[in-house]
Amino acid sequence: MRSESEGISGLLLDERCSLTLGELSRACRVHAEWVIELVEQGIIEPSGGGARQWRFSGTCLGRVMQVQRLQRDLGVNLAGAALALDLLEEVRTLRRRLSVFEQE
Amino acid sequence: MQYKDYYAVMGVDKNATQDEIKRAYRRLARKYHPDVSKEPDAEKRFKEVGEAYEVLKDPEKRAAYDQLGANWKAGQDFHPPPDWDAGFEFSGGGFTDADAAGYSDFFESLFGRGFDSAFRSARSGAGGFHAEGQDHHAKVLIDLEDAFTGAVRGISLQTPQLDERGHVVTRTRTLKVRIPKGVRQGQQIRLVGQGSPGIGQGASGDLYLEVEFKPHPLFRVDGRDLYVDLPVTPWEAALGAKVKLPTPAGVIDLSIPTGSSGGRKLRLKGRGIPAATPGDLYAILQIALPPADSEKANALYRKMEQELAFNPRAGLGV
Numbered sequence: 001m002r003s004e005s006e007g008i009s010g011l012l013l014d015e016r017c018s019l020t021l022g023e024l025s026r027a028c029r030v031h032a033e034w035v036i037e038l039v040e041q042g043i044i045e046p047s048g049g050g051a052r053q054w055r056f057s058g059t060c061l062g063r064v065m066q067v068q069r070l071q072r073d074l075g076v077n078l079a080g081a082a083l084a085l086d087l088l089e090e091v092r093t094l095r096r097r098l099s100v101f102e103q104e
Numbered sequence: 105m106q107y108k109d110y111y112a113v114m115g116v117d118k119n120a121t122q123d124e125i126k127r128a129y130r131r132l133a134r135k136y137h138p139d140v141s142k143e144p145d146a147e148k149r150f151k152e153v154g155e156a157y158e159v160l161k162d163p164e165k166r167a168a169y170d171q172l173g174a175n176w177k178a179g180q181d182f183h184p185p186p187d188w189d190a191g192f193e194f195s196g197g198g199f200t201d202a203d204a205a206g207y208s209d210f211f212e213s214l215f216g217r218g219f220d221s222a223f224r225s226a227r228s229g230a231g232g233f234h235a236e237g238q239d240h241h242a243k244v245l246i247d248l249e250d251a252f253t254g255a256v257r258g259i260s261l262q263t264p265q266l267d268e269r270g271h272v273v274t275r276t277r278t279l280k281v282r283i284p285k286g287v288r289q290g291q292q293i294r295l296v297g298q299g300s301p302g303i304g305q306g307a308s309g310d311l312y313l314e315v316e317f318k319p320h321p322l323f324r325v326d327g328r329d330l331y332v333d334l335p336v337t338p339w340e341a342a343l344g345a346k347v348k349l350p351t352p353a354g355v356i357d358l359s360i361p362t363g364s365s366g367g368r369k370l371r372l373k374g375r376g377i378p379a380a381t382p383g384d385l386y387a388i389l390q391i392a393l394p395p396a397d398s399e400k401a402n403a404l405y406r407k408m409e410q411e412l413a414f415n416p417r418a419g420l421g422v
Contacts, residue, residue: 006256006280006282007256007257007279007280007281007282008279008280008281008282008295008298009281009282009284010281010282010293010294010295010296010298010311010313011293011294011295011296012284012287012291012292012293013291013292013293013294014288014291016380027294027310029236058291058292058294061292061294062292065312066139069137069138069139070137070139070140073133073137073150073154074130074133074134074137075130084140088139088140092290096289096325096326096327097326099324099326100324100325100326100331
């Protein structure tokens with residue numbers, strides 16, 4: 001029962017994790033064209049040259065899914081979603097900083 | 105089953121216009137959207153609002169709902185009257201929204217038949233209906249120390265499934281998940297195929313676990329970096345000293361430089377959360393004054409007063 005006590009392992013979606021355009025599209029169940037649009041909007045930034053060489057970090061996957069939810073639930077367009085994502089990221093950073101200096 | 109007051113959920117009047125309902129929905133959706141909101145029960149509220157809007161935005165469903173009567177109170181035990189929906193026709197045969205599985209029993213008993221039968225025909229295989237399972241999102245709470253060593257955490261998940269008679273029921277299942285060393289607050293772990301089972305031959309969805317740290321009594325976390333308050337005596341700060349400092353990986357010796365002041369941050373490189381480039385640990389000096397609660401302590405303070413020409417308010421110009 002070794003595997004039982006070790007638990008199942010997932011993929012940690014951090015900056016070291018590297019996904020191709022196909023893998024990212026499949027994970028989010030969207031067309032590659034739509035992912036390319038997000039790259040063109042500057043919402044996610046892959047490393048590597050052309051679309052075939054693109055590699056996306058785990059953070060990109062989280063952002064793509066967030067854009068999907070914002071579009072579906074709030075009806076924002078891509079530019080609006082991009083703005084919301086950037087602002088949310090800033091709020092998260094500020095809250096984190098604040099919690100460092102705030103005493104209970 | 106409890107009666108749901110959809111008007112109260114949306115915060116609108118019973119005779120609100122469709123436009124008013126739409127406006128209320130948009131405002132509440134922004135307020136409670138789980139990606140945006142900081143309300144602790146945002147997800148629950150967002151689903152409630154979505155369910156209420158699903159009914160009230162559709163004049164046919166709204167009329168059917170209104171016909172139940174105005175005497176019901178939210179939370180009251182509810183059974184739909186027989187043939188309550190006779191004379192109403194729902195366009196599109198109910199709902200197809202992907203989130204519909206999250207709607208209440210109350211909703212399902214009124215409008216949920218389309219959903220149920222889609223599941224059932226899939227089960228019998230007659231319709232040849234296939235769909236991929238939903239992705240699931242959940243949070244997993246870990247201790248800061250787990251990020252230093254890695255850990256295995258059991259989590260409970262609620263998954264909608266079909267029982268023998270083809271009804272949708274919620275089952276609880278437990279998963280043991282490996283939390284990798286070096287994980288940071290807010291990061292996600294993707295578990296392929298651990299979401300909802302697919303329908304027919306559709307593949308299962310994936311499970312996304314968001315890692316959250318329990319508040320730690322000593323350490324505060326900022327990304328990979330840690331902060332800890334370190335109380336020191338005035339003489340340790342003034343003269344320099346070697347003191348003990350707790351870290352999540354064990355107690356270490358730390359040198360306090362001569363002439364340190366309160367609030368000074370001492371950086372211990374690489375003592376934060378481990379990674380290829382590990383985080384740092386910052387010890388923030390807090391000067392603790394010994395109480396003047398004895399004759400001797402009083403005398404010492406008085407001696408300092410007389411012999412040290414020190415004005416801490418020089419910078420204020422007074």
